[in-house]
Amino acid sequence: MKRKKITRIASIVVLAGLLVGGGVGLYMFNMPHRDVQSAKVNYVLTSSEIVSEYLTDKVAANKKYLASDGDSKILEITGIAANISENFKGEIVILLKGPDDKAGVNATFTIESNAGTSKIVVGKTATVKGVIRSGAAYDEDLELYENVILEKSSIVNN
Amino acid sequence: MKKLALLLSSAALLLSMAAFSQTADKYISSKTHIKFFSTTPVEDIEANNYASVSTINPKTGDVVFSVPMQSFEFEKAMMQKHFNNEHFLVTNIYPKSKLKGKITNLDEIDFSKDGKYPANFEGEITIKDKTSPIKETGIITVDGSLLNLDATFNLTLADFGIMFDEGEMVSTKIAKSVKITVKSEYKLQ
Numbered sequence: 001m002k003r004k005k006i007t008r009i010a011s012i013v014v015l016a017g018l019l020v021g022g023g024v025g026l027y028m029f030n031m032p033h034r035d036v037q038s039a040k041v042n043y044v045l046t047s048s049e050i051v052s053e054y055l056t057d058k059v060a061a062n063k064k065y066l067a068s069d070g071d072s073k074i075l076e077i078t079g080i081a082a083n084i085s086e087n088f089k090g091e092i093v094i095l096l097k098g099p100d101d102k103a104g105v106n107a108t109f110t111i112e113s114n115a116g117t118s119k120i121v122v123g124k125t126a127t128v129k130g131v132i133r134s135g136a137a138y139d140e141d142l143e144l145y146e147n148v149i150l151e152k153s154s155i156v157n158n
Numbered sequence: 159m160k161k162l163a164l165l166l167s168s169a170a171l172l173l174s175m176a177a178f179s180q181t182a183d184k185y186i187s188s189k190t191h192i193k194f195f196s197t198t199p200v201e202d203i204e205a206n207n208y209a210s211v212s213t214i215n216p217k218t219g220d221v222v223f224s225v226p227m228q229s230f231e232f233e234k235a236m237m238q239k240h241f242n243n244e245h246f247l248v249t250n251i252y253p254k255s256k257l258k259g260k261i262t263n264l265d266e267i268d269f270s271k272d273g274k275y276p277a278n279f280e281g282e283i284t285i286k287d288k289t290s291p292i293k294e295t296g297i298i299t300v301d302g303s304l305l306n307l308d309a310t311f312n313l314t315l316a317d318f319g320i321m322f323d324e325g326e327m328v329s330t331k332i333a334k335s336v337k338i339t340v341k342s343e344y345k346l347q
């Protein structure tokens with residue numbers, strides 16, 4: 001009688017464990033991507049500030065802004081719109097760059113946030129929010145300064 | 159004295175022309191698409207990157223790609239986290255990968271004439287801190303001052319020190335060799 005009870009309790013515990021474990025596993029497997037546009041901003045900077053931070057000490061800047069799981073810092077960047085283009089996915093890309101800076105911030109929008117860029121004018125100041133993917137640096141093979149890359153961007157209305 | 163001034167000014171002119179031509183005749187692309195595709199009986203995994211920068215020098219045949227690794231986007235967030243993390247590509251320490259090398263059949267490509275040209279490429283790829291040689295063929299399409307590059311090749315992950323322990327969940331899901339598809343549009347600058 002006692003053994004039966006123990007077996008019953010044990011099987012309930014194991015079943016509950018399996019259900020919880022399976023549920024957590026399933027949740028992890030199908031976990032949604034972070035919603036950058038509704039997430040909290042980590043740093044507010046100008047395009048010139050972040051470019052100079054990267055050109056001064058790339059290692060320190062990577063440590064500050066890049067996360068090991070790829071969910072890196074969310075930045076709000078203000079700068080002068082120097083160029084507007086579109087990538088192969090159909091997303092708008094706006095380069096924010098100071099007139100005397102060697103590099104800028106290339107902000108890629110999303111299909112959903114593209115519409116917000118319609119008011120952006122080349123030569124005028126704009127503020128965007130997005131996740132940083134990589135920093136600015138001089139690349140001796142490209143023989144070019146590479147821009148900071150910001151993705152999942154949206155326009156910040158001041 | 160006049161002769162010297164003339165000599166100096168013509169030397170300066172030549173030098174500035176040389177400097178100008180060095181920067182003026184290179185194809186630069188920031189409109190790129192790099193696709194990573196892995197297939198196993200368990201799962202197909204695809205990731206897309208639209209943020210790489212590339213250059214092609216039509217005089218020397220030099221080709222360079224700089225690839226921001228955190229820009230690879232996967233359908234599943236967990237896969238993306240695995241791809242970036244300290245056991246896989248450590249992208250917070252090595253945020254960029256690099257492909258560089260030369261077109262070896264440069265004499266068969268006429269950059270001044272519209273058309274499609276097969277391009278043989280030999281070079282190396284650096285991912286994380288490992289460099290591995292690569293020899294592949296792509297197609298270059300010349301369209302006025304625009305240039306398009308299309309290429310597909312396979313990468314063996316073990317060449318870059320990316321190994322999976324047996325039993326690790328991702329080991330059954332990611333193939334030992336992955337297919338990379340590259341597409342880029344260049345402007346002469």
